[in-house]
Amino acid sequence: MRIKWIFQFFIIIGFLLLGYGIEIVVPIPLPASVIGMLLLFLFLLAGVIKLEWVEKVSSFHLKHLPLLFIPPIATLFISSSIFKVLQWDIMLVLIVSSISCLLGTAITVEWYENRKGRRTK
Amino acid sequence: MNIVFTTVVYILLTLCCYFLSLKLFYLYKKAWLNPLFTGSILLVFLLLVFHVKEETYQHASSIFSFLLQLAVVSLALPLYxxxxxxxxxxxxxxTGVVSGTFIxxxxxxxxxxxxxxxxQLLASLIPRSVTLPIALTISDNLGGISSMTILFVVISALFSVWMGPxxxxTLGIKSKSAKGLAMGTSAQMIGANTSLAWGEEEGAMGSVAMTTSAMLLTIVVPVISFILS
Known part of the structure; x- marks a missing residue:
C-alpha cells in the first residue's frame, strides 16, 4: 500500500522534472510546473499513463492544497514590504480589478449560456 | 540554533496551524472558517509573537513551494x-476567460x-490575476518588482475567494461553469481549489480557466509592453 503511494508520488515528480528539462531546452515562457501539467494531461489522454497510477496521490494533494498557500501568505505578512502596498489607491486598484475580472467572466459565461438556450445544471 | 532543527520546527508549526484550522472548520462548518484564512492568521500571529525573521521562515518553508509546484502538475487530473x-x-x-482577463x-x-x-508599480500590477510562477515571469518582462507582484497576486486571489461567492x-449567478471559470480567471490556483470544493464541474472549469488565462496573458504581454513604451 505504502509502495503504491510512493510510486504515484514519483510519477508526479517525474513530470515536474520533465517540465524543467523542457523549459531549459525549448524557450517557452511557461513555468516548468505548467509544462509538467500539460504533459501529464497529454500522457493521460494518450493512455500512456493510467488514471489509477496517479489518482490517489493527486487527489490527496489537491485536497490539502490550502496548506501549501499558507507559507507564502505568512511570509508576506511578516515581511516589511507589506506596508508599502497597503496604500488606499493600490488596494482600490486590486479590489476593483478583481471584481471586474470575476464579474466580467461570470456574466459573459451566463450570457453565453442563456443565448445558447441550454443552461448546464 | 541548529538550522535543521529550526527548519523542522517551522514545518511542524505550519502543519499544526493548518490541521488545527481544518479541524475547526469541520467542527463548526462555517464558510468564514476557511482553513486558508484561519491557518494563515494563526501562523502569522505565532511568527510575529516569536519574532521570526522573514528570511528564516521563507528558507524553512521551501519544501512547501516545491509541493505547490507538484500540485500544479496534479491539476492535470481534474482536467483529464x-x-x-x-x-x-x-x-x-x-469567451469567458478572454473577456474576464481583458476587463x-x-x-x-x-x-x-x-x-x-x-x-514600475503598474508593471507589477498587470499580472495580478495569474498563477504565481507565470506572474513573476510577466512582471519581470515588463520591468516590475517581484516582491510586489507576489503580494498583489496573493491579495487579489484572497479578495476574489472571499468576495466571489x-x-x-447577490447577482443570482447560478451557472456552475460561470462560477468555476470566474474563480479560476481571477484567483488562479486558490480560486481553482475553491471551485474544486464546490464540485467536479466547477473544479475542472477553475483549473482550465487558470491555465488559459495564464497562457493568454503570457501572449498578450509583449503587446502591452509595446503600448507602455
Missing amino acids: KQWQFLKKHYKKII GLMAVLVLSQIFHISH RLFT
Missing part, C-alpha cells in the same frame, strides 16, 4: 476527468492612469 465536458464547451471557456486588465490600466501610479449569490 472532465475532458469530454470541456471539449464540448471550449467556446464558452475561451480586469482594463480596470488596472484605467485606474492606474487616474491615480498616477508609477510605471458573495457576489455570485
Whole structure:
C-alpha cells in the first residue's frame, strides 16, 4: 500500500522534472510546473499513463492544497514590504480589478449560456 | 540554533496551524472558517509573537513551494476527468476567460492612469490575476518588482475567494461553469481549489480557466509592453 503511494508520488515528480528539462531546452515562457501539467494531461489522454497510477496521490494533494498557500501568505505578512502596498489607491486598484475580472467572466459565461438556450445544471 | 532543527520546527508549526484550522472548520462548518484564512492568521500571529525573521521562515518553508509546484502538475487530473465536458464547451471557456482577463486588465490600466501610479508599480500590477510562477515571469518582462507582484497576486486571489461567492449569490449567478471559470480567471490556483470544493464541474472549469488565462496573458504581454513604451 505504502509502495503504491510512493510510486504515484514519483510519477508526479517525474513530470515536474520533465517540465524543467523542457523549459531549459525549448524557450517557452511557461513555468516548468505548467509544462509538467500539460504533459501529464497529454500522457493521460494518450493512455500512456493510467488514471489509477496517479489518482490517489493527486487527489490527496489537491485536497490539502490550502496548506501549501499558507507559507507564502505568512511570509508576506511578516515581511516589511507589506506596508508599502497597503496604500488606499493600490488596494482600490486590486479590489476593483478583481471584481471586474470575476464579474466580467461570470456574466459573459451566463450570457453565453442563456443565448445558447441550454443552461448546464 | 541548529538550522535543521529550526527548519523542522517551522514545518511542524505550519502543519499544526493548518490541521488545527481544518479541524475547526469541520467542527463548526462555517464558510468564514476557511482553513486558508484561519491557518494563515494563526501562523502569522505565532511568527510575529516569536519574532521570526522573514528570511528564516521563507528558507524553512521551501519544501512547501516545491509541493505547490507538484500540485500544479496534479491539476492535470481534474482536467483529464472532465475532458469530454470541456471539449464540448471550449467556446464558452475561451469567451469567458478572454473577456474576464481583458476587463480586469482594463480596470488596472484605467485606474492606474487616474491615480498616477508609477510605471514600475503598474508593471507589477498587470499580472495580478495569474498563477504565481507565470506572474513573476510577466512582471519581470515588463520591468516590475517581484516582491510586489507576489503580494498583489496573493491579495487579489484572497479578495476574489472571499468576495466571489458573495457576489455570485447577490447577482443570482447560478451557472456552475460561470462560477468555476470566474474563480479560476481571477484567483488562479486558490480560486481553482475553491471551485474544486464546490464540485467536479466547477473544479475542472477553475483549473482550465487558470491555465488559459495564464497562457493568454503570457501572449498578450509583449503587446502591452509595446503600448507602455
